[in-house]
Amino acid sequence: MKTEELKIRYPSGFEHSVHMTKEEMEQHIRLMAALKMFELGKISSGKAAELAGMSRVEFFEVCGRYRVGIFNYPAEEAEKEIRKDLETARKISS
Numbered sequence: 001m002k003t004e005e006l007k008i009r010y011p012s013g014f015e016h017s018v019h020m021t022k023e024e025m026e027q028h029i030r031l032m033a034a035l036k037m038f039e040l041g042k043i044s045s046g047k048a049a050e051l052a053g054m055s056r057v058e059f060f061e062v063c064g065r066y067r068v069g070i071f072n073y074p075a076e077e078a079e080k081e082i083r084k085d086l087e088t089a090r091k092i093s094s
Helices: 022-039 045-052 056-065 075-093
Strands: none
Touching: 022 045, 022 056, 045 056
C-alpha cells in the first residue's frame, strides 16, 4: 500500500496535556479522523479502517465504543429500505 504523509501543527507539549506519547497521539488523531469521516459518509468503513490502521471488524468494534453508527443511511433512505424489507417479509410469510 502506497502512503502519503500529512503534517499538522499543535502546541508544544500538547502530547503531555493529553497524557500520550507522540506516537499514541498520532494513532489517536488518525482514529478520530477515520471515525468522523466515516460518520459523515465521506469514506467507506474499509477506507476508515485502513486510515485507523486496523481491520474492518476492529473498526466496527471501535465505532461501538465511540457510538458511531455503522449504518450510514439518511433517514429517508433508511425508512425506504425498512419499508421494502417489511414488504418482502410479508410476501414470504403469506
